[in-house]
Amino acid sequence: MATTMITTLDRSSRAAARGLSDISIRNLFIIPTILFLIVFNIFPLIYSLGYSFTDFRASTNAPANFVGLQNYRDLLNDPYVWSNFAITAKYVIISVAGQLFVGFGVAMLLNRDIPLKGFITTLLLLPMMLSMAVVGLFWKLLYDPSWGVINYALGLGNFEWLADPRMALYAVALTDIWMWSPFVMLLSLAGLSAVPKHLYEAAAIDRAGPFYTFFRITLPLVAPILMIAVIFRTMEAFKTFDLAYILTSQPTAELISIRLYKMAFQEWQTGRSCAMAYIVLIMVLAITNIYVKYLNKVKER
Amino acid sequence: MRKIVTSVLAGVGLALACGTSVHAQEKSLTIFWAEWDPANYLQELGNEYEKETGVKITVETTPWSDFQTKAFTEFNAHGDAYDLVVGDSQWLGAGSTGGHYVDLTDFFKKHDLGNVMAPATVKYYSEYPGNSGKYWAIPLEGDAVGWSYRKDWFEDPKEKEAFKAKYGYELDVPKDFKALRDIAEFFYRPDQKKYGIAIYTDNSYDAMAMGFENALFSYGGELGDYSTYQVDGHINSDKAVAALDAYKELYKFTPPGWAKSFFVEDNQAITENLAAMSMNFFAFFPSLINEASNPNAKNTGFFANPPGPNGDQFAALGGQGISVISYSQKQDEAMKFLEWFIKDETQKKWAALGGYTCSAAVLKSPEFQSATPYNKAFYETMFKVKDFWAVPEYAELLQQLNQRIYPYMIGGSGTAKETLDALAADWNATFKKYGRVK
Numbered sequence: 001m002a003t004t005m006i007t008t009l010d011r012s013s014r015a016a017a018r019g020l021s022d023i024s025i026r027n028l029f030i031i032p033t034i035l036f037l038i039v040f041n042i043f044p045l046i047y048s049l050g051y052s053f054t055d056f057r058a059s060t061n062a063p064a065n066f067v068g069l070q071n072y073r074d075l076l077n078d079p080y081v082w083s084n085f086a087i088t089a090k091y092v093i094i095s096v097a098g099q100l101f102v103g104f105g106v107a108m109l110l111n112r113d114i115p116l117k118g119f120i121t122t123l124l125l126l127p128m129m130l131s132m133a134v135v136g137l138f139w140k141l142l143y144d145p146s147w148g149v150i151n152y153a154l155g156l157g158n159f160e161w162l163a164d165p166r167m168a169l170y171a172v173a174l175t176d177i178w179m180w181s182p183f184v185m186l187l188s189l190a191g192l193s194a195v196p197k198h199l200y201e202a203a204a205i206d207r208a209g210p211f212y213t214f215f216r217i218t219l220p221l222v223a224p225i226l227m228i229a230v231i232f233r234t235m236e237a238f239k240t241f242d243l244a245y246i247l248t249s250q251p252t253a254e255l256i257s258i259r260l261y262k263m264a265f266q267e268w269q270t271g272r273s274c275a276m277a278y279i280v281l282i283m284v285l286a287i288t289n290i291y292v293k294y295l296n297k298v299k300e301r
Numbered sequence: 302m303r304k305i306v307t308s309v310l311a312g313v314g315l316a317l318a319c320g321t322s323v324h325a326q327e328k329s330l331t332i333f334w335a336e337w338d339p340a341n342y343l344q345e346l347g348n349e350y351e352k353e354t355g356v357k358i359t360v361e362t363t364p365w366s367d368f369q370t371k372a373f374t375e376f377n378a379h380g381d382a383y384d385l386v387v388g389d390s391q392w393l394g395a396g397s398t399g400g401h402y403v404d405l406t407d408f409f410k411k412h413d414l415g416n417v418m419a420p421a422t423v424k425y426y427s428e429y430p431g432n433s434g435k436y437w438a439i440p441l442e443g444d445a446v447g448w449s450y451r452k453d454w455f456e457d458p459k460e461k462e463a464f465k466a467k468y469g470y471e472l473d474v475p476k477d478f479k480a481l482r483d484i485a486e487f488f489y490r491p492d493q494k495k496y497g498i499a500i501y502t503d504n505s506y507d508a509m510a511m512g513f514e515n516a517l518f519s520y521g522g523e524l525g526d527y528s529t530y531q532v533d534g535h536i537n538s539d540k541a542v543a544a545l546d547a548y549k550e551l552y553k554f555t556p557p558g559w560a561k562s563f564f565v566e567d568n569q570a571i572t573e574n575l576a577a578m579s580m581n582f583f584a585f586f587p588s589l590i591n592e593a594s595n596p597n598a599k600n601t602g603f604f605a606n607p608p609g610p611n612g613d614q615f616a617a618l619g620g621q622g623i624s625v626i627s628y629s630q631k632q633d634e635a636m637k638f639l640e641w642f643i644k645d646e647t648q649k650k651w652a653a654l655g656g657y658t659c660s661a662a663v664l665k666s667p668e669f670q671s672a673t674p675y676n677k678a679f680y681e682t683m684f685k686v687k688d689f690w691a692v693p694e695y696a697e698l699l700q701q702l703n704q705r706i707y708p709y710m711i712g713g714s715g716t717a718k719e720t721l722d723a724l725a726a727d728w729n730a731t732f733k734k735y736g737r738v739k
Contacts, residue, residue, distance in 0.1 A: 058377040060399045060693060080704060145557035146494070146575065158491065163560030165712040249504045249561045251708055265370045266506070267696040268377075268395075 052274035059268035071275035081259065081276070085283075088256045091173055091244075092237040098177035099233055103184025104226065110185070111192040121189070128182045136246030139175045143247075168250035176243060180236070184229045191225035192218070227295040231288060238284050256280055329357035330634055332623070333372060333383035336362035339442050339584055342654040343387070349650065350641060356634060369506070369696075376401040376626070384629040385638070387441055387621045391507070393429040395693040396624060402437045403625040403632060405639075409436040412643055419443065422659040425688040426622035431527045438622025439639055440659035442584065445616045445682045446501075446515050446606060447675065449571055449589055450474065450578040453600035454488065463487075474604045478519060478547055481578070481607055485554035488577035497554030499570035499579035501563055502711060504703035508563040510689055511617040512580060513548050513706060515606050518615030518687045520544035525728065527690075530737040532728045537721035544609070545717040549710050560711050571601055582619045583682070586675045587655055603675035605682045618686040620657070659683070694735055701727040 020028075052071055056064035075081050110121060127135070142150050143161040151159055161171040195218060203213045241257040260280065264273035332347070334340045340362045347358025361383065363371050369389065375382055376399065388396060396402040405427075409415065414436070415423050422440035429437055454460060455472060464472035468483050475481040485497030501512030517524070522541035525532035535541070552559070556575045559566070564585045570576035572595045588594040589601050608614035623642070625635045641647055648660035652669055657679065663669050670677045690698050705724040708714045732738045 057693075059373050059395050143558075146573070158557040160558045160560070163558040163711070165708070245505075249707075250711070251504070251704065252712070262700060265374075267694070267700060268373065269697070 048274040049278065051271050052278050054271045056271040057268050058270040064271065067271070071272045072279070075272065075276055075279065081256075083251075084254055084256045084259045087169060087252065087254060088238065091169055091240070091253075091255060092234055094170065095173040095176040095180075095237050095240075096230060096233045098173065099181045099184045100226070100230065102177060102181040103229070104188045104222075106181065107185045107188035107192055110189060121186075124185060125182045127179045128186075130179070132179075132242040133246060135175060135179050136243045139171075139178075140247055143171060162248045162250070165250050165252040168248040168253040172240075172244045172247050172253055175247065176237065176240065179243075180233060184226075184233065187225050187229040188222060191222035195221045223298050224295060227291060227298060231291045231295070234287060234291070235284060238280075238287070328355060328634065329359065330384045330631060330638055331382065332358065332360045332385045332387065333375075334360055334362055334387040334621075335365045335368040337365070337584065338587055339656055340387075342651070342656045343441075345654050346642075346647070346651055346656070350638060354637075354641075356638070358638070366505075376628075379628045381626070381628045381630050383626055384631050384635045385623055385625055387623045388438065389621055390425050390618060390688050391691050391695040391699075393427075393437055393622075393691045394695065397429045397435070397437045398693050401627060403627050405436045405439065405625070406434070408636065408639065409439075412640075414439065414643065417643065417661065418659045419661045419664055419683050421618070421683060421686045422620070422622075425618050425686065425691070426620060426659070429691055431691075438624040439643060440620075441623040441642075441656075442620050443657040443659040443664075443679070443683050444582050444584045444620030445618050445679070445686045446511055446580055447583050447586070447616065447678050447682055448578055448580055448604050448606065449568075449586060449675075450602050450604065451571065451576075451597065451600055452602040453597070454577050455602070460487075474602070475578075475607045477607050478516065478609050482547065482550055482554075484577060485551055489554040491557070495574070496556040496570075496576045497578070498551050499555060499559065499562065499567045499576040500548070500551050501567065501580060502552065502555075502559060502707075503561045503563040504707040505561075507689065507699055509706060509710070510699055510702050511582075511619065513545065513702075514617035514687070514689065515580065516544040516548040516551075516609070517541055518617065519606060519613055520547065520609035521611050521613040524690065530732045532732070533725045535725075536728065537718065537725045540611075541721055542717045545706070545709070545721060547609075549717070552710055568595075571595065571597060583657060583675060583679045584619065587673075590674060601674075603678045605678045615685050615687050616682045618688040620659075692735070692737070694731060697731050698728055701731065 051064070053066060053068060054064035055067050055070075106124065110117060110124075114120075140162070142148050145151060145158045145160050145163070148161075150161070151157065160167065162168050199217050199221075200213065203217060208216070239257050240255055241261065244253055244255050245258055245261070247253075256276075257280075260273055260276050263269050263276060332343065334343065340360050344358070344360040347360060351357050369392070372386055372388065372392075373395070376396070393402075397404075409427070414427075418427075418440045422443050423436075424431070426440040427436045427438045429435060455474070461472045464484075464487055467487065470480075472484065472487070475484055481498070487497070488495060489497035501508040503509060514524075517540075520540045520543055522538055522544050523535045525535045555562075556570060564581055567579045567581045568585055568589060570579045571589055574597070586603060590598050592598040595601060606614065606616040623639070625632055625639070629635060642651075643660075645660065645662060648658045648663050652658040652660075652663050652672070658664065658669075664680050664683060670680055689695065692698070702724060705720050705727065709717065709720040729738065
């Protein structure tokens with residue numbers, strides 16, 4: 001069956017001349033990838049599941065003791081962990097909603113014939129191409145109350161973006177929105193340009209207003225691709241680490257991944273942090289599944 | 302097929318060739334430390350050692366923020382990438398009980414290091430558990446939290462007059478914590494973009510703990526009993542509560558946005574004309590007397606952590622000892638290096654290069670004390686330092702301290718008593734978890 005699935009090899013090609021069959025070429029490409037995946041992803045995943053039921057600490061020689069569900073119980077009873085989850089949820093909602101709004105808005109603006117369209121699009125994509133850590137360091141300087149550009153430009157005086165416990169999370173989300181809106185914009189642009197022009201023409205003939213056209217034609221047709229953007233961004237926002245870690249150390253902005261990092265690599269509570277990682281994994285899987293179900297529904301329409 | 306065989310053979314040959322060239326430089330040692338000036342001084346000292354013995358010393362560094370993570374990742378993997386490590390004093394418990402450090406007790410006794418090095422440095426950089434007579438490191442870089450200040454601001458006659466009119470005593474280097482607070486308040490002038498004081502507030506590692514300890518110890522408070530691990534009644538005592546309030550009070554007079562500050566920010570407070578006084582480890586003071594890195598170098602002075610209301614005077618300990626890593630293949634070479642390192646001449650050289658020696662003889666010598674504007678304050682401090690817990694689970698204790706103290710200090714939630722009661726309960730639970738208390 002496999003042989004019929006792939007295009008057969010050109011008999012005059014060099015690979016064929018060396019006596020390599022289709023199957024061996026396929027194996028040559030796939031087996032290293034599968035091996036890599038097993039060694040670096042699947043195996044640690046299963047191994048860490050085992051650790052999550054022990055009190056193992058990688059920093060000592062003490063043997064790991066089986067503690068059953070103790071780690072999970074402790075974590076789910078820890079008010080700090082719950083507050084980390086609440087903070088993360090808030091962050092995901094703010095930052096993904098913001099990116100969707102800004103990204104889709106910019107895409108709508110760009111989806112027309114304007115001069116230098118390609119150039120503008122490229123420029124708008126730049127933030128996305130920077131490294132997270134670099135963006136974090138830059139924005140830390142921009143937000144600085146004493147010499148930061150943002151307060152200077154907005155005339156906010158000594159407003160403390162990152163040092164104010166109530167503001168810190170929004171400041172991190174704002175940076176994330178700046179960085180990743182272009183991603184949503186790019187996907188939206190692709191979706192928008194795929195909407196058939198004749199639908200708009202028909203709407204114009206029927207004298208449909210701009211709102212009606214947007215909600216009845218544009219949005220439904222772009223929705224599937226927007227959903228993909230939302231899935232990607234939600235998963236990414238859920239595991240945001242570098243940006244928040246560099247920008248602020250406010251407990252009110254301590255995302256779950258930062259907590260996990262501290263537990264695993266500063267406190268070396270290996271067993272417990274494995275349990276935590278599994279809780280996070282299950283949550284991300286659940287959320288993604290909801291989205292995927294919804295995406296399929298949207299596509300069916 | 303023949304082509305493949307030839308290329309494989311060529312590859313093997315190349316690998317062997319590289320292998321042998323590494324083999325030729327067998328006499329070399331790698332020391333792991335954090336990325337900062339003292340590591341460069343240690344490299345220079347290592348170059349001297351190479352001149353004398355032919356053994357090449359490489360000091361490998363990594364930024365402070367991931368020093369702990371990187372070092373322990375290597376230890377936990379039983380890697381032999383490093384032969385020696387200049388590790389934080391808090392690591393002693395994890396390093397020794399985890400089997401990562403070589404036991405240096407015999408070496409210590411043979412060279413009588415308990416008397417050669419300043420007593421506090423031996424107690425906190427070398428011994429674990431406390432008072433056990435077991436030693437795991439040689440004090441290398443002494444360090445503690447001290448203060449720098451703007452001499453020109455302090456000596457301005459107009460300021461002096463205004464200060465005396467307001468507080469009733471002379472404006473001078475603070476004699477106690479109350480004066481520290483008054484001076485901070487006096488210079489806090491947001492409209493002129495001048496602020497009173499720069500302190501540590503970062504809660505990602507030990508910055509907040511070090512800053513708070515400076516107040517706690519000088520107020521006569523303690524983290525707990527180091528031998529029984531009893532914390533209730535120590536960390537939440539009246540003295541400790543007063544100390545936390547005093548430290549929080551100082552936060553009022555810091556520059557804006559001072560909620561994630563550690564050594565970089567605190568030195569910036571002096572170089573950027575932000576604050577009148579700034580808390581920092583002595584190890585970061587060399588760059589403050591260097592005109593290339595501090596435009597106010599001529600006008601920067603230094604003082605030791607002032608006493609609290611009852612006259613107790615202590616400071617939080619920084620600094621590191623050097624340990625031999627038990628997975629190293631060159632432990633004998635490493636021991637030879639340590640033998641050379643503890644010699645008096647070497648310690649003098651080390652101090653001259655800019656390292657903070659722990660050798661009692663060198664510290665007491667007048668040459669050392671007059672060599673820089675801060676050496677005298679350093680000498681005074683090094684005989685009255687106290688440190689954080691050094692148990693293997695110290696990172697959990699640190700995290701709990703950050704978790705409790707930060708929201709109170711920066712966010713203003715709760716009271717000092719509530720904060721420290723909660724911290725005592727957290728610590729007690731952690732010590733219970735590891736079977737240190739019943």
